[in-house]
Amino acid sequence: MQRLKNIACIAYLEWLSINRDKFLSAVVFLAVFLYLGLFGFVYCSGLLLDIPVAVVDQDHTPTSRDVIQKIAANDRLDIICYPQTTREIDQLLQANQVRAGIAIPENFEKDIQSGQPVRVSTVADGSNLIYTYNLRKAVIDINRSLGAEIMARTLVGTGMEPTRVENLLRSVEFVSESRYNPTFNYCYFLYLMLVVIAVQQTCLLGEGLTLAREKELNTWVQFALSPMSNAEIFLGKVLPYYLILLANAGLVLTGAYLFLRLPMHGSIFLLWLVFAVFALAIVSLGYWISSYCNDVTQATMIICLFNVPMVLCSGFTWPTASMAPILKYLGYLFPATWLMHAARAITMKAGGWDIVGCDILILSIMALFFVSGAIFSTRRLRRKVSPGNKNVPTSSPGPGSTAGTVT
Amino acid sequence: MTSLRTILGIMYAETLQLLRNRTQAVIFLLIPFLIFLIIAGVYWDQIILRIPTVILDQNHSSLSRDMVEAIQANENLEIRCYAENYEQVNQLLKAEEARVAVIIPEDFDRAMSRGEPTRILTIIDGSNMIFCNVATGAMGEVVTDLSVMLRANLLLSHGLLTDQVKKVLQGVQFAFSSRYNPTFNYAYFLVLGLGLYILQQTYLLGMVTAISREREQKTWQQFQFLPAARWQIYVGKLLPYLIIGTLQAALICILGARAFGMPLHGQLWLVLVSTVVFLIAVSGFGMLVSAIFSRVNSIRLAMVMAMPSFILSGFTWPLQAMHPIGRVIGECLPLTWYLQAFQSITMKGAGWDVISSYIIILLLMAVICFSLSLVFVDKRQRPNSVYYRLYALFHPY
Incomplete structure (x- = not known):
């Protein structure tokens, strides 16, 4: 009972110091929502539509106009100009005014009628692959529907009955399905990762400072010399952050579900469990890091700078198998890797225990490791200021002593 | 001349300050390279090859085997296993042991020979768009080749002559080529941009402490007794960071081009100019x-x-597809215009006519941020008039 009271006391103190530092409380409480609001505005559509393209029609016949109509009807493409020559397309591409140029060659209609092979060439901007892939999809769609149409016309031309032609064309059908994300929505793909970056960064920004701050203000000694156990100090200090992290994550995911229509196919309980274990790992990690940092500035910088490479290493976007051999296993060391894997499996693939059990196990082992590391580092820090140590400040700080007496 | 000497003096003092704090010096000087190496290492293969594929062949005919061979021949796909039933396919996809599944129906060859409709289903894991994009493209190639072959067989068996079949199948082809990045290389697309983004972070970290450090250490007052105009102090404080930052950007580009084969076309002086202007704008902020x-x-x-x-810059997800609010915020960031200019120069070889507008926007941002910081910089010590501050800019304290 006394132990619980101790923990609650420290937690309350930490809560007060979060609230006292206006900037910190803004970071801890608001930054997550700021980030995710911003990211929401970025990815809210999730689909890339109306890509600006230029079409060069060198044929000017009903058939070529028909093709242009097909291009215009595709909702991924938006024809913004009709240059005269393909050279102009190059200039437009270079100036980022269009992202693709489609050129219909001369004698287009004549060649189709005489059964000559015809090539409509599409040049897409490869500098941003998101554009390129979407353009390719659009072109494949147009190609397919146009090809079938022309094929049907030629077959009818050979004297075949239209119904038979239709059957023939339908006989081989390749159907492609994008499982879990049928509309190729980028928001579904990336938003979860951004949630994890934002939650983790803001939590570490708060938590990573807890000991650094005490050390900087010289108030650490009050904890060090108190009769409380290492575990109590640790638990009390991380408790507020733990709860804030869980609350933030919960609110953000609910918001994403409600406003961005993020899929949520699996069990919410399982998702919550994964986040709970992850949060424990990350707050203990933050506490541990902060025990090594001498001042707040240092801790902040290190935490912020390594967030992005950490997420890139996780294999959430670029697959682990295609990374440099040294980095392949680096991602396995970060809790975020396992969290993101499990969260995606649960939300998008309705994965159950059989799929995410392994992730939860690894996260628990990590959490255990970080918690014990954090507790040991508390012990190490306390030893530094224990009465037996010669580096102890001269005036013995009791419960009533001020922070200023310690140098 | 004296003014130059004053600036040099302040520069020297600032460089010393920067190097004295060892942690900060390491963060400022070395971390961008370290993180750049990590990023380049992440995109090591540059192209995704051998995507794990599972085949459910319910037909087991020579025709279906042809199809499996065609898939095997594609370098982007690798057949990992053959499933027994549909359940197993689902399980493999869910557990991410396969990213692509191809299902050949039971009556495939019979339906083909009779000319009855039959469908071959390809399932691609859409949860990771990178896999999804590459696999969609690869399967598209396989399917196009196959369908031509299958249709040719079909038409021939329906009594058409070879010439006629050729005519029918040739039809129209949409040839698709990706300019500037023909192999769909992800590293070309992302690595340098991410590297420069990290450089922005460390540069900003160095820069934001330039004045607040002085204020905290109570050394800011010393500047007031210097026989130097305010702009000289700013320029002197800015230059060491600017020079180091530009050198770092150059090193990152050279490292990227030489060690990792990133494209670096176009006129390099334009890259240099846009980098300097970008760094000035960031310094202003x-x-x-x-x-x-x-x-x-x-x-x-x-x-x-x-x-x-980085996400708001439109470097990956285009600005045009963002919500108007996101687009406006993105357009207010220097990084947006810098990365746009950088990409246009290095990948597309764009010249001054294209880049000039980006550089002008960056310059405008720099001017706005600097004027604002002048207004705020020593609010406490000076009268509150903007005119006074503008006057003070060109006169010693």
């Missing part, structure tokens, strides 16, 4: 933050503000 907040808070604010800049 850094000085502004540094002038208003304490050191710790300015570091926090800079980090919190700069973190989402």
Whole structure:
């Protein structure tokens, strides 16, 4: 009972110091929502539509106009100009005014009628692959529907009955399905990762400072010399952050579900469990890091700078198998890797225990490791200021002593 | 001449300050390279090959085997296993042991020979768009080749002559080529941009402490007794960071081009000019933050503000597809215009006619941020008039 009271006391103190530092409380409480609001505005559509393209029609016949109509009807493409020559397309591409140029060659209609092979060439901007892939999809769609149409016309031309032609064309059908994300929505793909970056960064920004701050203000000694156990100090200090992290994550995911229509196919309980274990790992990690940092500035910088490479290493976007051999296993060391894997499996693939059990196990082992590391580092820090140590400040700080007496 | 000497003196003092704090010096000087190496290492293969594929062949005919061979021949796909039933396919996809599944129906060859409709289903894991994009493309190629072959067989068996079949199948082809990046190389697309984004972060970290540090160590007053105009102090404080930052950007580009084969076309002086202007604009923002907040808070604010800049910059997800609010915020960031200019120069070989507008926008941002930071910089010590500050800019304290 006394132990619980101790923990609650420290937690309350930490809560007060979060609230006292206006900037910190803004970071801890608001930054997550700021980030995710911003990211929401970025990815809210999730689909890339109306890509600006230029079409060069060198044929000017009903058939070529028909093709242009097909291009215009595709909702991924938006024809913004009709240059005269393909050279102009190059200039437009270079100036980022269009992202693709489609050129219909001369004698287009004549060649189709005489059964000559015809090539409509599409040049897409490869500098941003998101554009390129979407353009390719659009072109494949147009190609397919146009090809079938022309094929049907030629077959009818050979004297075949239209119904038979239709059957023939339908006989081989390749159907492609994008499982879990049928509309190729980028928001579904990336938003979860951004949630994890934002939650983790803001939590570490708060938590990573807890000991650094005490050390900087010289108030650490009050904890060090108190009769409380290492575990109590640790638990009390991380408790507020733990709860804030869980609350933030919960609110953000609910918001994403409600406003961005993020899929949520699996069990919410399982998702919550994964986040709970992850949060424990990350707050203990933050506490541990902060025990090594001498001042707040240092801790902040290190935490912020390594967030992005950490997420890139996780294999959430670029697959682990295609990374440099040294980095392949680096991602396995970060809790975020396992969290993101499990969260995606649960939300998008309705994965159950059989799929995410392994992730939860690894996260628990990590959490255990970080918690014990954090507790040991508390012990190490306390030893530094224990009465037996010669580096102890001269005036013995009791419960009533001020922070200023310690140098 | 004296003014130059004053600036040099302040520069020297600032460089010493920067190097004295060892942690900060390491963060400022070395971390961008370290992180750049990590990023380049992440995109090591540059192209995704051998995507795990599972085949459910319910037909087991020579025709279906032809199809499996065609898939095997594609370098982007690798057949990992053959499933027994549909359940197993689902399980493999869910457990991410396969990213692509091809299902050949039971009556495939019979239906083909009779000319009855039959469908071959390809399932691609859409949860990771990178896999999805590459696999869709690869399967598209396989399917196009196959369908031509299958249709040719079909038409021949329906009594058409070879010439007729040729005519029918040739039809129209949409040839698709990707300019500037023909192999769909992800590393070309992302690595240098991410590297420069990290450089922006470390540069900003150095910059935001420039004034707040002086204020915290109570050395800011010393500048007031220097026989130097305010602009000289700013220029002197800015130059060491600017020079180091530009050198770092150059090194990152050279490292990327030489060690990792990134494309670096176009006129390099344009890259240099846009980098310098971009860094000045970022410094303006850094000085502004540094002038208003304490050191710790300015570091926090800079980090919190700069973190989402990459996503908002439109470098990956295009600005045109964002919500108008996101687009406006993105357009207010220097990084947006810099990365746009950088990409246009290095990948597309764009010249001054294209780049000039980006550089002008960056210059405008720099001017606005600097003027704002002048207004805020020593609010406490000076009368509150803007005119006075403008006057003071060109006169010693």
